[in-house]
Amino acid sequence: MISGPQNHHPLKTLSDMRRVLDVHGLQLSKSLGQNFLHDGNQLRRIIQAAELTSNDRILEIGPGLGPLTHELLQAGVAEVLAIEKDARLIPLLKDRFQSDERLNLQHADALEVVRSEARDWTGWKMVANLPYSVGSPIIVELSLTPTPPERLVITLQWEVIQRLLAQPDTDHYGILTLLLALSFEPGDWFKIPRDCFFPVPDVDSACVVLRRRPTPLVPREQAPLFRRLVKLAFSQRRKMMFKLLKQQWPVDRLTTAFAQADIALTQRAEKVTPAQFATLVASLSAPA
Numbered sequence: 479m480i481s482g483p484q485n486h487h488p489l490k491t492l493s494d495m496r497r498v499l500d501v502h503g504l505q506l507s508k509s510l511g512q513n514f515l516h517d518g519n520q521l522r523r524i525i526q527a528a529e530l531t532s533n534d535r536i537l538e539i540g541p542g543l544g545p546l547t548h549e550l551l552q553a554g555v556a557e558v559l560a561i562e563k564d565a566r567l568i569p570l571l572k573d574r575f576q577s578d579e580r581l582n583l584q585h586a587d588a589l590e591v592v593r594s595e596a597r598d599w600t601g602w603k604m605v606a607n608l609p610y611s612v613g614s615p616i617i618v619e620l621s622l623t624p625t626p627p628e629r630l631v632i633t634l635q636w637e638v639i640q641r642l643l644a645q646p647d648t649d650h651y652g653i654l655t656l657l658l659a660l661s662f663e664p665g666d667w668f669k670i671p672r673d674c675f676f677p678v679p680d681v682d683s684a685c686v687v688l689r690r691r692p693t694p695l696v697p698r699e700q701a702p703l704f705r706r707l708v709k710l711a712f713s714q715r716r717k718m719m720f721k722l723l724k725q726q727w728p729v730d731r732l733t734t735a736f737a738q739a740d741i742a743l744t745q746r747a748e749k750v751t752p753a754q755f756a757t758l759v760a761s762l763s764a765p766a
């Protein structure tokens with residue numbers, strides 16, 4: 479790992495964190511998903527999973543008190559764009575990292591930023607302990623953008639990570655799996671024990687690496703159709719996919735598309751692979 483300036487203090491223990499919260503009289507907010515990570519080993523594992531280089535530009539959503547921000551800057555990355563929604567944390571973060579020009583701190587709702595800004599994320603990695611309430615929509619937005627980041631190293635609730643890792647014909651396989659598969663392939667993951675967070679959350683968490691595919695699952699212009707089709711296909715899991723899709727596509731076009739994708743007309747969506755969905759969408763995108 480590369481090294482960088484050491485002008486801000488780490489925040490790796492529960493007592494460090496409690497002290498900072500007490501000094502500033504901060505009550506953590508459940509609705510903002512404020513379960514802060516205070517375990518040095520887990521922070522190190524997250525940083526290792528990011529495989530950082532000195533050229534890396536990092537998007538960090540929800541820096542909180544900045545434990546991960548500190549490690550990222552310490553690792554010598556080129557830039558950290560940290561977006562935090564809680565106004566109370568902005569002065570703390572400014573104070574903590576003010577001397578580091580590589581940090582671009584924005585007070586904003588990260589979901590609005592990724593939705594509204596047509597930014598080219600190609601040279602970026604996202605490394606974040608995400609706010610759990612908006613974690614899924616944020617990563618879906620990044621997967622749907624024409625120029626997604628090269629890697630996401632994200633901590634989320636285990637239930638969501640299972641959906642990102644899911645194989646066809648399993649309970650967790652569904653819309654989220656497929657929308658992320660548009661741009662990313664899941665790699666290594668590890669669980670993070672609940673007591674590494676303060677306050678201790680009521681759900682399990684894990685960190686996963688998602689790498690950008692060398693080529694997207696479907697051409698970018700077909701992504702909106704892919705999204706529409708997958709949402710309809712999974713709108714009633716127990717129903718045959720053909721019957722659901724018939725609501726929006728003509729039967730003869732669907733029959734041809736199912737044959738091209740080698741999908742039985744009686745199949746449920748949960749058994750259809752990402753590659754089969756891609757073939758279906760290609761077929762339905764072709765001129766009639």
Ligand code: SAM
Pocket residue numbers: 510511512513514515516539540541542543544545546561562563564586587588589606607608609610612
């Ligand atoms: N990175 C810190 C850590 O690891 O200890 C904090 C992680 S905490 C799980 C999630 C953070 O996201 C909180 O600081 C919270 O205020 C912030 N947050 C919540 N919703 C947000 C949003 N829509 N946009 C940006 N930040 C948000």
